[in-house]
Amino acid sequence: MQPMVIYHGGGCLDGFGSALAAYCYLNCREGLEVEYYAAQHNEPPPNVMDREVYLLDFCYPRATMQTLCEAASKVTILDHHISAYQDCKGLDQDFPHLEMVFDMNRSGAVITWEYFHREPVPRLLQCIQDRDLWSWTIPESRDVTAALASYPQEFDVWLPWLDELPLLEDLAREGKVINRYRNLEIIQYKKRAAMGRIAGFDVPIVNCPTNIISEVLGELAQGYPFAAGYLDKPEKRIWSLRSSAEGEDVSQIASLFGGGGHARASGFSTPLSASTRRLNNADLANTGT
Known part of the structure; x- marks a missing residue:
């Protein structure tokens, strides 16, 4: 059966960054045909009967996860949300084919990259993590992520930024202009x-x-x-x-x-x-x- 990747949707940069990290391995390296599903909370999951499922930067409530695990042939959760960890803690004891990786010190995109790849985490995903964890330790991450949010979340669009640092530098320059305007918006909305x-x-x-x-x-x-x-x-x-x-x-x-x-x-x-x-x-x- 075709594997399914369920990732945090709704425009979340970390969610799509997680999907991109999986895509680079499952599709580009392994040559698999994978279905990608952008999930949101309070919405029902897709049909996963007899499928291998990856949940990235996202986890359904425990009761829904139990139903999902009963239907799927294998389930892997790669997430960093504390509420999801607390809700699903111990669930893998009931389902031997469930693998759970929770790490609140990494973002979903970085967890996913390091799960599938041996290569160092790309700078793009480091910037996404810097924003998602609200750490702001990477100088260009504010500008990179601002520009990134202005593009469609499509693999073909994002892939070049993973490998080409000059393209990432171009992205940061775009983000500076966007942030100049956003900073004015932030002041207005605070009022x-x-x-x-x-x-x-x-x-x-x-x-x-x-x-x-x-x-x-x-x-x-x-x-x-x-x-x-x-x-x-x-x-x-x-x-x-x-x-x-x-x-x-x-x-x-x-x-x-x-x-x-x-x-x-x-x-x-x-x-x-x-x-x-x-x-x-x-x-x-x-x-x-």
Whole structure:
């Protein structure tokens, strides 16, 4: 059966970087025909009956993973989200054909690359990890990832940047221009934030596009338990939570609403029809619903 790669979708750079790392090995080196599926939380998984499955930078809730493991011939999870690790801990004891690699010190893209490859991690994926972990230790990573987000997530588009450093330098130059504009946007969206209540905490909340939401919330979270941003889709509202080093563990907040992520960066979604006053016994107020 054709292998399937399920990766974190929704425009996530680390998710597609993980898929790219797998593609370089499975398709380019092994010559396999692989199906790639961009997954999102609170959406059902694809049909994996009798297939070898890789979950990259992503993991379904435990109950869904149990069903998936019962159907698939082999399952490999390569992830770094603390909430997913806590939820699925010990699941491999029930399913011998399940392999789990969780490492909160690496991003999904780097975990995937080092799982499949012996070669050093490409600079592109290092930059993606630098942003995803919010480390910012690589000078060009802000510009590289800003430019990367302006391109379609397609293997043929991203592949040249893995091997050609001059092309990566061109990407960084593009990103400088993008970031000059984004920095002005960040200032404007910070001004639009209003105080609201989520899970009993009074926090800044703002309606904000995904391309700058991490930066906006990272600045808004200073001095508060965390900050929240949202973006409306046709049938649901996508929430992002960010906290400072002194703030709350937002993976615990997100788990109240069926989401998850990291201690400092997490997310969840709610139906647009859901009451913002009480959801899963937690308050969501002043968000415009």
